Amino acid sequence: DQQVKQNSPSLSVQEGRISILNCDYTNSMFDYFLWYKKYPAEGPTFLISISSIKDKNEDGRFTVFLNKSAKHLSLHIVPSQPGDSAVYFCAASSVYNQGGKLIFGQGTELSVKP
Amino acid sequence: EADIYQTPRYLVIGTGKKITLECSQTMGHDKMYWYQQDPGMELHLIHYSYGVNSTEKGDLSSESTVSRIRTEHFPLTLESARPSHTSQYLCASSGIRGTPLHFGNGTRLTVT
Known part of the structure; x- marks a missing residue:
């Protein structure tokens, strides 16, 4: 039972454009x-x-948006730069979940092309 | 700046060997963690500690053990390494809740 999900394993974006990484x-x-x-x-x-x-x-x-009703958060990177190419993990915690330990998603590999 | 240190960075060993992965932090954090991560997968918590002489198993079953004799030191030991232990091991620490985890650079372990 995966509590944090990043459904896109990879994302490719042109330099200067916006990168949007999602997490549920x-x-x-x-x-x-x-x-x-x-x-x-x-x-x-x-x-x-x-x-x-x-x-x-x-x-x-970097801007993070949280939509609690949809249980969704996103990370916006604008403008994207080649140095942003990496794997991005979202993580979540709750004080009621074993003292606030972080639960991670699977990661999204971002590639920013020049 | 590296406030949390892991050694070695890379380790290749044969099956059956005993190994200890070192982790030290200079931030005075009470909470320390060990995560295991494989490519394309999430980070899995295998051990954590909320202070000296306190250790707990994490969400992912692991054959490793940990100790916390000093605040700054949180070593992980595998008594008998197997190829299934091949992975990246990441140590982290944190202060009060609501502050982010700080990670070390990890140990890439390969068991042949």
């Missing part, structure tokens, strides 16, 4: 959501987070 979750008790970026042979790097009391959080080129 099933547990309505999740109250904290994060996006991580991962290069091969390295650990994930934290990008941006959002709590369930908000529906949008922005940090530079």
Whole structure:
């Protein structure tokens, strides 16, 4: 039973355009959501987070949107750059789920072409 | 900056060997975690600790064991490595809830 799902294993975008990465979750008790970026042979790097009391959080080129009724969040990157090419993981946690441990999706591999 | 350190980065060993993957953090975090990740798959939590002398098994069954004798150190041990243990092992730590996990660079383990 996968509680956090990223249904697109890969995404290809042209440099300068918008990248939209999607994530769905099933547990309505999740109250904290994060996006991580991962290069091969390295650990994930934290990008941006959002709590369930908000529906949008922005940090530079990165914006995360949360739609609680649809149990859906998305990460927008604009403009996309070749250096953004990596695997992106969404993650979620709930204080009621074993003390707030993070549950990760399968990841989406983003390729930004020059 | 690397506030959480994992060694070795890469390890190739034969079946049956005992190995210990090291993880240390300098941030004074109480919570530490071990995740296992294969290409194209999600990160699976295999062990976690909320403080010294506290360890718990995660969601994914693992034949490894961990210890937490000091706040900054959270090593993972495999008593007898098998090819099925081939994977990337990621260590992480966090402070209070609502703050993100910080990950190390991982150990890529290959068991032949």
